[in-house]
């Protein structure tokens with residue numbers, strides 16, 4: 066047998082880490098990406114990456130990182146992979162350091178660490194305000210080195226379209242399209258890793274993610290039989306700067322340093338914000354959450370903004386009045402400039418307005434998909450994951466692996482800040498190791514792929530292109546995407562209700578039909594971006610149905626998924642031991658018994674078929690309800 | 695801020711080998727438009743001022759936060775990322791052209807693979823044994839050295855500096871400023887310096903450092919304010935020392 070080869074789809078942190086690990090083991094790799102890999106969405110991350118190094122004399126522990134991650138995810142993440150990730154985090158940071166990542170330093174020349182949301186200790190490594198960019202470049206440079214040594218071949222500006230599955234349903238390669246020549250070609254491989262990133266664009270333009278974070282690649286795997294898990298969990302960041310094209314993240318730090326959020330008390334008040342007297346302003350976070358005020362947790366803040374703008378009609382700004390003010394103008398300019406320079410710069414650059422003199426206009430924005438392709442793991446004797454098990458990060462399709470934001474592991478119902486760069490890197494490395502074990506275990510006489518299979522798949526994909534090129538309908542894909550984003554933001558967003566979700570599912574269906582009858586508006590056979598976009602949009606609509614269906618079925622509130630009709634409030638003024646509190650605790654346990662489960666969505670011709678899987682709670686059992694009083 | 699219609703002149707090209715041509719568009723203004731959001735709005739309804747329906751304009755963009763480096767183009771004659779180019783601050787009609795010096799793929803989309811080749815040529819990486827854990831911390835880096843290096847590590851390969859450089863282009867083998875600055879960065883790293891000699895030899899060859907005419911155009915356009923000419927100056931001193939070493943040093 067010749068040396069088995071691997072295809073990696075995606076050149077963000079996840080894909081590049083997988084590539085490095087597989088190349089280390091001596092297997093040839095072909096890497097596919099929609100564009101030069103160093104432009105992947107991973108560059109956008111600013112805040113940092115978590116690892117317990119305990120460099121600040123706080124007695125931080127890996128155990129605490131594990132617990133923070135599990136609790137942060139509202140117990141929905143399988144715990145052995147979480148444990149293994151937290152344990153491996155320090156080693157991962159040191160490897161990044163060896164690669165030359167310019168992490169910020171202490172006066173002693175050691176790695177500096179800072180505090181991040183949801184955590185009590187300084188545990189977050191950062192590289193100025195561009196951590197994601199620096200981490201990505203670290204691995205990108207290593208892959209470039211391997212490329213120059215002939216160990217990796219990059220296919221940039223190629224789009225993955227579908228999997229090649231053999232008669233036994235084993236993944237044996239992919240079909241991809243050259244985004245310039247539009248050539249559709251089959252590539253066989255002995256294993257495939259998908260690392261195609263998140264799906265924030267389902268909510269476009271009210272999303273903080275890059276335009277390529279469409280989830281289309283994951284959706285294509287789903288259509289061919291891979292399971293999607295926990296797709297209904299989607300994190301909305303409360304304070305993003307509104308833009309015509311996208312929402313840009315305004316770090317939590319702005320509120321942490323004393324920023325106040327408000328709207329005018331009178332609906333439709335058009336006066337410039339600085340001229341509105343204090344008495345006519347509604348500082349709603351401070352009123353709703355007297356104990357926490359403006360620094361209340363991300364999900365609570367996002368919901369409060371939603372209530373004030375969508376339900377009370379008090380929003381400001383042009384786009385249907387759904388913005389609120391984030392005000393820094395009362396703070397000392399020198400102090401704020403020193404502490405928040407980077408984000409002030411973004412606001413100045415993109416809004417053309419100085420947040421030191423004018424309040425910023427912000428809105429909650431879709432930020433991170435907690436769900437994604439379902440992946441397996443093998444529990445080890447010590448309660449983590451078994452090193453080198455071929456099951457780790459394997460999807461339910463043999464030979465197909467997933468890592469990074471496109472998989473569902475590690476984050477549960479919510480994500481802990483600065484843990485997703487960690488999970489993307491860690492899962493990439495694990496998936497790489499797992500693929501190596503899988504290849505080593507392959508039967509020697511497995512035989513080639515019957516040529517009819519790639520031929521048929523290429524023809525099928527070419528057929529889809531031809532059909533799209535021919536269509537002469539009324540809508541354009543760009544308009545349909547706008548409607549999808551608005552629909553998802555309004556009905557499958559921060560606050561959800563069953564009647565709205567039901568109606569969303571109907572509308573999603575209509576969008577799918579309309580896309581089938583849209584016109585591309587161009588017929589060029591060279592670099593036709595509308596064609597690629599229309600194809601992705603079809604896959605996004607498919608995924609939107611999975612998100613909405615999962616949300617409709619899950620009648621509870623957990624993390625980023627919030628349905629007021631099923632909210633179980635803590636009875637006011639009662640504590641453990643009080644009969645009322647104990648009654649509440651019983652309800653909480655009963656709810657967990659029903660809903661502390663992984664949602665699995667399987668593709669069928671009639672839409673997603675849902676089922677539920679037990680969560681592995683072997684590290685830290687949920688015994689106490691969360692109580693922030 | 696303007697609510698007036700925005701007037702655009704766009705240089706288009708259907709294929710790498712076909713002739714360029716200009717088209718004009720007007721599009722309703724919006725106070726927070728940047729060039730990327732304008733092009734996004736335009737592709738929904740690409741009709742020229744003379745009422746002709748045309749193909750949507752092709753260009754590259756991803757992050758829309760000026761960090762991925764993909765969206766650079768010539769805007770009113772200046773190379774810059776288009777996502778951070780606010781319409782309100784531009785003179786109209788706004789002229790959009792593909793980033794010069796790089797081959798055009800289609801419309802405003804160019805092929806910047808030469809930056810990548812340059813990075814390979816100067817070996818812009820730290821050579822490590824493998825990506826496994828070595829159970830050892832990396833060498834320390836002082837805060838001052840960090841601050842100097844950090845400036846260079848922000849280069850997003852947008853190509854603006856190369857587009858502005860009179861020495862770089864299809865006519866010459868010159869590497870261009872961005873890969874040179876990366877050689878400076880790697881040479882400064884405690885592990886990267888082990889390969890310093892090789893990197894210096896690479897930039898002492900044809901198309902290397904000596905092709906820089908010191909016109910300083912590059913620093914003026916870099917959106918990340920990377921001190922390119924400082925890097926070039928430092929490399930100049932390093933190559934001089936290397937030259938002496940090559941002539942007289944121990945073998």
Ligand SMILES: Cc1cc2nc3c(=O)[nH]c(=O)nc-3n(C[C@H](O)[C@H](O)[C@H](O)COP(=O)(O)OP(=O)(O)OC[C@H]3O[C@@H](n4cnc5c(N)ncnc54)[C@H](O)[C@@H]3O)c2cc1C
Nearest residue numbers: 075076077078079099107112113225262469470483485486
């Ligand atoms: C504004 C912002 C700030 C953030 N800040 C932080 C932070 O401070 N800390 C933190 O931990 N996390 C942060 N995150 C989250 C984190 O950045 C991402 O979760 C992570 O980078 C995802 O990495 P990835 O490798 O999975 O995917 P990506 O980096 O998105 O890469 C996806 C890759 O897949 C390729 N691809 C996609 N589809 C196809 C296809 N069909 N064919 C071929 N290739 C394809 C793309 O070309 C790309 O190379 C932030 C996110 C946002 C939006």
Ligand code: SF4
Nearest residue numbers: 859906907909910912
């Ligand atoms: S200083 Fe050198 S690299 Fe910069 S623009 Fe001038 S010639 Fe080009």
Ligand code: SF4
Nearest residue numbers: 849850852853855916
């Ligand atoms: S040095 Fe500046 S202008 Fe040149 S590629 Fe890098 S970021 Fe762009």
Ligand code: FES
Nearest residue numbers: 758760763765777
């Ligand atoms: S879109 Fe990323 S730099 Fe402009």
